[in-house]
Amino acid sequence: MSVDMLQIPDWSDLGGFLPETVMFGAFLLALLGDLVVRRRPVVPFAVVMAGALTALALSFAGLDAPERTILGGLVVVDGMAAFFRILFSLIAVATLLVSWASEEIMGRSRENKGEYYALIALMTGGMMVMAEARDLLMLYLSLELVSLSSYVMAGYMRNSLRATEASLKYVIFGAVSSGVMLYGLSLLYGLTGSLTYAGVRDALAAGAGDPLSLLTVCVLLLAGLGYKIAMVPFHFWAPDVYEGAPTPVSAFFSVGPKAAGFALMIRFFYTTMQPAVDRVDWRLLIAVLSVATMTFGNLVAVRQVNVKRLLAYSSIAHAGYLLMGFLMLTAEGLQAILFYLLVYALMNLGAFLFVVALNNSLKSEHLDDYAGLGFRSPWAAAMMIVFLFSLTGLPPTAGFIGKFYLFAAVMHEGWYWLAIVGVLNSVVSLFYYMKIARTMYFTKAPADAPAVPIAPLHYVTLVLLAAPTLFLGLYWGGFKDLADRAVQHFTAL
């Protein structure tokens, strides 16, 4: 065990760990509150909401701060950590809003509503730590913290067969891939003799590890991380879980843990594996996986008729686009990923929210039931169109700008073939996103189609997500700046 593991944690370190402390505090408070005031889910809801907003406010200060290692060398806080804290707080706030008006979560027959909100706080805290881990142990612990909370959230609708199945599948898949990853981590520890990223990096730079064992380590680690970001071929759980879990939870899963997985991958691979790139070409490996992920996700999405499932495959495809930026190993690529994650959170949460909002009245996610929605619920449908165009990457929406920077970064490094595969995939994705648009606008609703009232809170949240999705397509300077600032002190580059 390396020496820097033995640092004594200092209370002043907590100052750098405030947003996480707040989220974990909110988790405990929400649980306690739920025990004390039963059947009043508003208490845990308010506690977690207050926690997320506080964490959000606290996170901005860290954007320009230089790197700082805290808590005995287990976590590092820097601009990128701050960026992800902001992102996860925002995602938490949006998820809370989506959940509060959702019948699936708040329906009369549901129990444990308070715990649901507590779990959101726990997961948000866990995702923040994932973005900050700089030690193999912390990497594993934070990943498991998020995973375990996800299993519970996926199975939140205890009485639903579909949800239970989803949760079980999730647990089995999760357990296997985390076991595989743990094996990879132990190999890496054996090769380098260190648990900290810095130690691993130095050992690898000094020549530790032969190509074959390094390749094995990469593959094993990618099994665990790829599962988190739903990368092919570790994606199998995603469609079933997204379809079975309550829709607000699917929305949360499709953006939160995915972004956290990327945060963790970035810090880990950029810091530790960069010196090994000449011995094992893990960039090419990831390039191939990236192509497989986006192509598979897009092609399978084309055939889906359940909107939730369709969005699940689409979110697999988006992991593929992000991976392109990931393997560039440049500041430009990193900025593009961060910006894309932000945009992706907006548009994907928005698209899922639309499904949640409709599920309240339609009780269905089948594409056929969306017929004529463009005129049955014109404003909500119009906002859905914005999200869909943005997911496709059409101007003038944020999604276009996100892809623009991503492809620019890829081309800058000379990976032209990858960029071309990427843009062709966008064309495929156009087809299935437009399938939703087509059903909503071009298919006439049956005469007995039910009315689709949309909860006021959902309307507000839709606007809160759609407005920046459009605005960022026209003027994205400020947000791009956030991503650029987050990367400026990232030392691993």
Added chain:
Amino acid sequence: MAFITDHILTWVAFAPALGAVLVLAAGRTPGTARRLALGAALVDFVLSLHLLRYFETGNGADQFVEHAPWLAGGKIAYSLGLDGVSLWLVLLTTFLGPLVILSAWRAIAERVREAMAFLLLLQTAMIGTFLARDMLLFYVFWEAMLIPMYFLIGIWGGERRVYAAVKFFLFTMVGSVFMLVAILWCYQQAGSMALADFLQLELSRGQQSWLFAAFALAFAIKVPLFPFHTWLPDAHVEAPTAGSVILAGILLKMGTYGLLRFAIPLFPEAALALGPWLAWLAVIGIVYGALVAMVQQDVKKLVAYSSVSHLGFVVLGLFSLTTTGAAGGVVQMLAHGLSTGALFLLVGIIYERRHTRMIAEFGGLAHAMPRFAAVFLFVTLASIGLPGLCGFTGEFLILFGTFGSGLLPHARLLTALAATGVVLGAIYMLWMYQRVFLGKLGERNRGLPDLSPREWAVLLPILVMIVALGVHPAPLLERLEPSLERILAPVAALRQTESTYGLAAGMPADRPAAAVAALKGDR
């Protein structure tokens, strides 16, 4: 007023979008929505007349320039400009705009408010595309055109509208994404998105070829050039009349405009090397489009295929790489916009009355609707290029420019083949006319009402312009010529031997206005 005139291009581009917002906000009844939309389109037309009034003839550079840094420290800018080519295409757009809305007055009876808003948004996107001088801005407008058109076809279209809408969207998108990759590549080389900086790039022949191919693919699909044309008949036939008019009148010109504005001057060496291939495709398209048009049963489909043929002429003219040929191309773009736009309007009028467009259903219509038949004949003649009407000017200049082009191998053969397209065009158009309007009047076509005042209001302005363009194209050409010379300057610079296949002295291949004057015996 200075507030408007100082930013006149922005106003011309965005007035329809403002109108769309107004229609959505205040167009509670269909009647109000229609009137508001018409008002917005008319205002836009008036604004665009300001451009014509103050356009400086003889100046080939961009005028009324607007430039504001947008993002990335000004590397991406909101940059608009208007030269001779853009001027006429913008005027065509604003001219057709109100007419399109009038034509949809009765034809679109459902969801009028949304339809009007989409038509106006489409107009903004189209004008923006003609004006953008920043590549990212151009791309944004270019892609933004797809969205309203997709909905116009998909919601208000015919029976197979969904298929047609999706096909249209996918085809165009495939081309566009390759162009995006090419734009990104140039952006990294040039360090800015400004068109002017792109023009300064020094690229090797190989680089130019790839980039040219990517740009040309996007534009060829949009034109559409044979063999990328298969989306066009579907989209045209299924679109509502208003949509067809915009498609034929303006949207197709985006492709040829893009070739002229971007593909040729940005990559002159590649244009020189690969242009002949496109010219051959264009000629194949001319003949193929004409032959397929000949056997159509559906009038609208016939007109759609005639577009493939006519646009082939435009592309041929552009890739003659002479000023005359290119000027012919631009004139043909305008002429085709007017005549084919009018044809679609006329087909729409008869469809509203009979709910069919099958040639076999008609016959002898001239007895029932004499005025309609007269107008139809007039537009038919314009479309086949009767001297004195708009179609002739363009076709003549194109053939003239191509024949004398020293840069296009086999120019004379290409010209000859293209000329057969003119003959074929006369055959299929007149044959169709004969079957629909002459002969015995069928029972079901008895008592069809002739043109209404509103329909006259839509058609008359187009008829006037058809004559004006045919009889007196000089004002058009003299504004066009300097800009074309400027655009083609990079190609001209590459020209080594002064026209190997040169023309006889006194027949200047590079001065279209002089060419027309010579033809008329003015000199």
